[in-house]
Amino acid sequence: MQSETKARVEQLTSPAGHxxxxxxxxxxxxxxxxxxxxxxYQALPKETxxxxxxxFSKVDYINSSGxxxxxxxxxxxxxxxxxxxxxxxSAHFTKVFTxxxxxxxxxxxPTQVDALAAL
Amino acid sequence: MSEVDTITISKPTxxxxxxxxRMGFEKVAMSTAAAVAKLMCxxxxxxxxxxxxxxxxxxxxxxxxxxxxxxLSVGVVLSVNANSxxxxxxxxxxxxNRKPGLVSKPDIDRKMHGDExxxxxxxxxxxxxxxxxEWVVGADGNSSYVRLVIRLDKDAE
Numbered sequence: 001m002q003s004e005t006k007a008r009v010e011q012l013t014s015p016a017g018h019x020x021x022x023x024x025x026x027x028x029x030x031x032x033x034x035x036x037x038x039x040x041y042q043a044l045p046k047e048t049x050x051x052x053x054x055x056f057s058k059v060d061y062i063n064s065s066g067x068x069x070x071x072x073x074x075x076x077x078x079x080x081x082x083x084x085x086x087x088x089x090s091a092h093f094t095k096v097f098t099x100x101x102x103x104x105x106x107x108x109x110p111t112q113v114d115a116l117a118a119l
Numbered sequence: 120m121s122e123v124d125t126i127t128i129s130k131p132t133x134x135x136x137x138x139x140x141r142m143g144f145e146k147v148a149m150s151t152a153a154a155v156a157k158l159m160c161x162x163x164x165x166x167x168x169x170x171x172x173x174x175x176x177x178x179x180x181x182x183x184x185x186x187x188x189x190x191l192s193v194g195v196v197l198s199v200n201a202n203s204x205x206x207x208x209x210x211x212x213x214x215x216n217r218k219p220g221l222v223s224k225p226d227i228d229r230k231m232h233g234d235e236x237x238x239x240x241x242x243x244x245x246x247x248x249x250x251x252x253e254w255v256v257g258a259d260g261n262s263s264y265v266r267l268v269i270r271l272d273k274d275a276e
Binding site: 071 | 142143145146164167168171174175178225226227228230231233236237238239240241243244247
């Protein structure tokens, strides 16, 4: 019943010249998404991935278990001195991420262009 | 939404769904609740709130109430009233009596510092996204339910 979570990584450079690892998710972000969310993040080379940008623009459903995976990723990133940002969340999930406090540790942007411009 | 797609509520109406205790089936209840709320002309943002609250209630019932036992089902009863939609999510667990206001907000600082686990946000989200939420232990002690109410906000329509 859970829609499989697909994830792929794209390396971009921000207008300011910083390397940004973009994790693009597709499908549901739920308890079954551990490999897609944490596994994909953990496979990033830590030395060259100081800025991590999460793309939720093709994600329709996120539940609390999925949010917990995102928080777990943020904890690991914080321990590796990486910064996490996200874009593409619907207005509803932007509200939900804000309610649970994620915005205190991860910047949210409406679009990839907005996010890259700020990095 | 056209008039054809809406319903006029002249008397209380009930819709019931039974879900297997398997993760993912919360989306069936979520879609059903959204369809009913749409017929009632709830605003899109309120329908999104309802979808997340119902999904989280069903996840709790599947995972904690019925402990993923697929021999047990989760009941979802949607009661349509003139100005509100009530959703009861019923499981076979022992449940908990939890009054509104007693569900604490997740502490992101404690989570980030490893002082509490990253999970444990479902009940908070439920309470924060609907107008009423209460957790009730059934009289027989072998079932429990969460009752959610979301009201039509006519002033904001």
